[in-house]
Ligand code: ADP
């Protein structure tokens with residue numbers, strides 16, 4: 001009880017939080033009890049507070065963290081909150097590093113961040129033995145596992161920490177852990193009977209949508225982004241080249257877009273990341289390299305221009321949207337071609353041993369199933385991470401909301417086409433893949449078995465393009481009318497629902513081939529979608545409150561620039577929204593707002609109160625609302 005009170009007091013004083021997020025309390029009390037733990041919370045779930053607050057309340061903590069940018073961001077945010085934290089890494093010169101080591105030894109630091117390869121060096125260990133932390137926190141702990149999606153060899157050596165510190169509590173944190181990864185983490189780190197805490201992966205404020213990818217990707221991404229003027233987001237691609245091209249095309253279309261990938265030099269990457277944190281760009285167009293450690297909570301959209309290689313990646317990347325709990329949107333532009341692309345990438349990667357490659361290919365297939373099936377996205381994700389889903393529908397995804405990946409104009413001849421395709425799959429004895437099946441219905445004679453040219457379905461769709469046919473096949477897959485075998489060369493199979501189509505008992509939905517220019521109807525639909533998205537993004541604020549919110553954001557931006565910190569270090573959007581709604585008139589009233597601690601009131605209180613008072617006077621708004 002005593003420990004809990006200390007922790008609560010620290011949370012309140014430095015963070016302005018008065019409540020725990022789910023499982024934070026359990027994780028912190030496990031630490032207080034000296035127990036090891038594996039803490040699995042989704043991105044945005046509040047993992048860092050699990051070790052930061054106890055580090056202030058109970059005793060210093062060593063944080064092992066994989067990325068330099070992540071350490072720097074966290075340390076900057078902590079310092080701004082009045083918490084003594086520092087990092088030691090390769091960006092520091094010898095003098096700075098020894099100054100920090102001295103601060104640690106003399107007990108002046110609550111948190112010390114270091115990368116795994118640094119932690120196990122002789123000098124670092126000697127420092128830790130001389131001044132041991134109270135506990136060790138290992139961030140992004142899935143990096144230790146082959147079965148995870150982001151294996152890092154240097155993490156393997158962290159197993160050595162247990163030998164060095166046999167009784168010190170070690171807590172491993174990750175956003176992604178299927179049971180296998182979880183076990184691996186506990187084993188590799190030699191945790192002693194760890195408490196396993198698995199959080200809720202349901203993110204009800206995210207709207208998930210899978211859209212068929214169109215040929216003109218920049219136009220499609222631009223259409224999504226146009227609903228978010230003045231807000232920003234992340235666009236993910238598979239390859240560096242695609243990221244650069246897309247950033248360029250978006251810039252040509254008038255967006256402030258900037259590329260980010262591992263092939264850029266460190267300075268360029270840092271510039272991109274800073275531009276994003278400083279809210280100077282509309283979108284970062286990035287490969288998977290971007291995002292670990294992005295603590296901007298007001299990311300309003302995440303678009304996947306290409307399919308990520310695992311559900312873990314997808315969950316983690318989309319999880320960067322809407323961390324403030326406000327509505328945000330995640331759009332996956334899906335094409336089955338991405339599966340092929342991933343297979344090629346993984347097969348040509350010689351650094352992978354066979355076992356790891358197989359594990360990753362299986363993850364690509366799972367991701368493809370997620371994207372191509374018409375099953376509630378929220379439910380699919382939650383169940384994937386081992387949670388039970390209780391609701392019937394989520395009300396916030398393309399499947400439950402009605403328009404699935406087959407959201408094109410309906411094809412008037414869908415039944416006939418579907419029957420041809422499904423019966424062709426059966427005629428081919430369910431032994432062939434999508435490409436081959438398309439070749440047969442188109443009547444192609446090259447590169448096919450001559451015997452198949454005699455099938456009754458041969459050439460029945462000879463006037464259609466290969467592209468249309470492939471699309472229809474993926475639509476049939478998405479509706480569960482066809483199915484794909486697992487394995488390296490997936491073959492098409494007919495499902496029970498597919499048989500109903502053959503018998504004319506079920507109406508499939510296929511899209512009509514797209515016309516070169518968007519017809520009026522679809523333009524209207526786009527406009528409606530845009531308005532709906534805008535409404536979601538602004539949910540809950542009246543027009544006057546929205547105005548105040550914008551004013552506070554503008555203040556935050558200039559203040560952040562003046563202090564040379566990221567805007568979120570000053571306040572999160574949630575705090576600004578709360579200010580716009582409550583409109584406090586006194587420092588005491590300010591403190592009631594979530595996310596505003598003593599130090600923030602001292603530093604920014606009077607500026608905020610002035611802005612709010614002036615705005616309210618002009619707009620004729622009452623202050624100190626409930
Ligand atoms: P994770 O590392 O799990 O992705 P973070 O630790 O970055 O998540 O936390 C996400 C956001 O939630 C941060 O903005 C953080 O300030 C906020 N947060 C964490 N714990 C609480 C809490 N108990 N009350 C309110 N906000 C919180």
Ligand code: ZN
Nearest residue numbers: 376394397400
């Ligand atoms: Zn749903």
